[in-house]
Amino acid sequence: MAVSPSRILRTVLREEAFYFFTSIGNYTGQSASSLDEFLQKTKEVNLKSLEFHLYREDFEKWIAQTLGDSKLAEDIKGLRNLKVVGNTLRDRLYFLVSRRLKDLKSALQTTK
Amino acid sequence: MKIKGQGVSLDNLDWRILRLLQENAKLTYTEIGNKLDVAHSTVYDRIQRMEEHGIIKKYRAVVDLEKTGLQHIMALMTIYTEPKESEHIANKLAEFPEVLEVSSSFSEELVINAKVVSQDQPKLHAFIAHSIAPLPGVLRIRTSVITKKYKEETSQPLIF
Numbered sequence: 001m002a003v004s005p006s007r008i009l010r011t012v013l014r015e016e017a018f019y020f021f022t023s024i025g026n027y028t029g030q031s032a033s034s035l036d037e038f039l040q041k042t043k044e045v046n047l048k049s050l051e052f053h054l055y056r057e058d059f060e061k062w063i064a065q066t067l068g069d070s071k072l073a074e075d076i077k078g079l080r081n082l083k084v085v086g087n088t089l090r091d092r093l094y095f096l097v098s099r100r101l102k103d104l105k106s107a108l109q110t111t112k
Numbered sequence: 113m114k115i116k117g118q119g120v121s122l123d124n125l126d127w128r129i130l131r132l133l134q135e136n137a138k139l140t141y142t143e144i145g146n147k148l149d150v151a152h153s154t155v156y157d158r159i160q161r162m163e164e165h166g167i168i169k170k171y172r173a174v175v176d177l178e179k180t181g182l183q184h185i186m187a188l189m190t191i192y193t194e195p196k197e198s199e200h201i202a203n204k205l206a207e208f209p210e211v212l213e214v215s216s217s218f219s220e221e222l223v224i225n226a227k228v229v230s231q232d233q234p235k236l237h238a239f240i241a242h243s244i245a246p247l248p249g250v251l252r253i254r255t256s257v258i259t260k261k262y263k264e265e266t267s268q269p270l271i272f
Contacts, residue, residue: 015242019246021237025240027240027244
């Protein structure tokens with residue numbers, strides 16, 4: 001069953017938020033409690049953190065399992081398979097998340 | 113042992129008993145008495161009083177995890193916190209069975225130090241990401257995995 005845009009766009013509890021690390025046990029102090037906030041953080045966090053989480057499959061797991069967005073999770077999986085790193089990773093991740101956010105917000109408007 | 117108000121002062125015999133017990137807590141009163149040339153009843157009395165006053169907190173086995181063959185890793189965490197949340201975070205950390213030691217220290221800023229044990233690196237990371245990072249007031253965390261131990265002393269030196 002498809003998850004509604006409003007559910008995907010919701011703000012989750014502190015315990016369910018995404019916490020950005022740069023390596024095992026090294027927390028940057030940055031976290032995201034919603035997809036909107038996640039997009040913002042993709043611009044701000046250390047590149048090492050983006051690489052660490054992408055290749056551990058953390059982004060796609062959080063987006064699929066916590067937010068319930070299997071489509072975006074698949075897109076990010078595709079990005080991982082391209083083995084991008086550095087600023088290319090940041091730019092592509094930002095593009096994927098912002099595009100999905102736009103679609104979800106637009107879908108939310110039409111259902112209102 | 114003399115008791116003055118809330119405080120207690122130990123005499124030479126008390127200190128010698130403590131040193132022996134720290135080396136081997138399984139020593140009997142008679143064995144300690146023989147080593148220190150005092151009656152076992154005296155040893156019993158001194159130990160009882162030190163237990164009652166919390167000077168001797170408990171007796172326990174010191175397990176060498178390496179020799180048990182149990183897969184594990186140890187790590188040292190430095191947790192930077194908002195000052196007003198520091199005490200609360202330290203107390204929460206102390207509740208986790210994975211956390212072996214918790215202390216606070218101050219150099220350029222107040223931090224909490226914790227020693228943590230886990231089965232492997234993925235489990236260590238999951239524990240920190242899901243249980244420590246979400247605690248209110250945690251600003252950032254630095255973690256070092258212990259690769260080799262050169263000394264691990266569980267007893268107090270009692271030489272000051």
